[in-house]
Amino acid sequence: MTVKVEHLTGGYGKKPVIKDISFALKSGEIVGLIGLNGVGKSTTIKHILGLLTPSEGKMSISGIDINEDIHTYRKKLSYIPESPVIYETLTLKEHIYMTAMAYGINQETAMTRAQPLLKTFRLEEQLEVFPSHFSKGMKQKVMIICAFIVDPDLYIIDEPFLGLDPLGIQSMLDLMEAKKQEGRTVLMSTHILATAERYCDRFIILDKGEIIGVGDLETLRQQFKMPNATLDDIYIRSTQGVGQ
Structure with a gap:
């Protein structure tokens, strides 16, 4: 595993924004982090980057624990902000x-x-x-x-397509795909779900600070009992609290 996030709880104050989040990212995959505004996507990213200190949980990249060697850990990732x-x-x-x-x-x-x-x-x-x-x-x-x-081993990309022209968007997607083929890992937060559906291998759906779905499109279709649904369909259903 390239990236492990285990039982992560944290935020900005006493009340946690994200609660007991766990997931693993493998080498050679693009993973979409999706959810409504304010559900904890940016908070999750900031914790992985080491910009916020969690109240609970562990994070590691390629076996380097953030709490044991944060300088080496940070050199394992790069970040494109929104x-x-x-x-x-x-x-x-x-x-x-x-x-x-x-x-x-x-x-x-x-x-x-x-x-x-x-x-x-x-x-x-x-x-x-x-x-x-x-x-x-x-x-x-x-x-x-x-x-x-x-x-690096991990690219974290927050809303990568904002402000880019169509050629820039395609160039960005081509770069992500090339890094995937090299065995790198990409974690991408985006609201452009049609593009995410086409390019991401798996998805992490966040709602109210908790993970409510993880997997490829077929796994999510089974979880939410929505055969043949698009990622857009599943996203809308899941964030309305149906099928959980």
């Missing part, structure tokens, strides 16, 4: 170099890895430009490039 985090005083090239420094990658290796990504997202002529002047979609592409030069 809203791009751009530094106003850094050029695109400096964003790439800063990411490389954080992960212990030399600049030459980082730029070699970045070149095909820069070409894919049509940013190869923008290396000396400050991304703070970019559109939201271009800023999101900067986040994607920085995340994919790292080459």
Whole structure:
């Protein structure tokens, strides 16, 4: 197993947002984390990233426990946030170099890895430009490039398609599929369920801070007694509290 989340309970205050969540992610799969706004998807992601401290539970990536060696643990993952985090005083090239420094990658290796990504997202002529002047979609592409030069075991991607044009969306999906084929793991939070249904191997459905469904589409159809249902159908039924 690449990723293990065991009995995770936590949030921001005394009242937990997520309650006793457990799941495992395998190498070479794309998993969709889905649910309504406010059910705990972002909280779950922040706990896996180590940005929040759980009140209970354990997390590990490739056998590295977050509580035993958080620095090595964090180098096992990369993250693409829903809203791009751009530094106003850094050029695109400096964003790439800063990411490389954080992960212990030399600049030459980082730029070699970045070149095909820069070409894919049509940013190869923008290396000396400050991304703070970019559109939201271009800023999101900067986040994607920085995340994919790292080459970690786990990619965590929060609403990856917001702000991207159709070509950018397809390029993002192609990158995720390529990493899956390399044996990496992708955890993707998204509301675009038709795309998730097409590209994800399994799904984790969250509702009110609890997992109410885990598995591939056929497993979810059986669980919710909805043969031939789409992921959209199951999502709507499950979040209305029917079939649980």
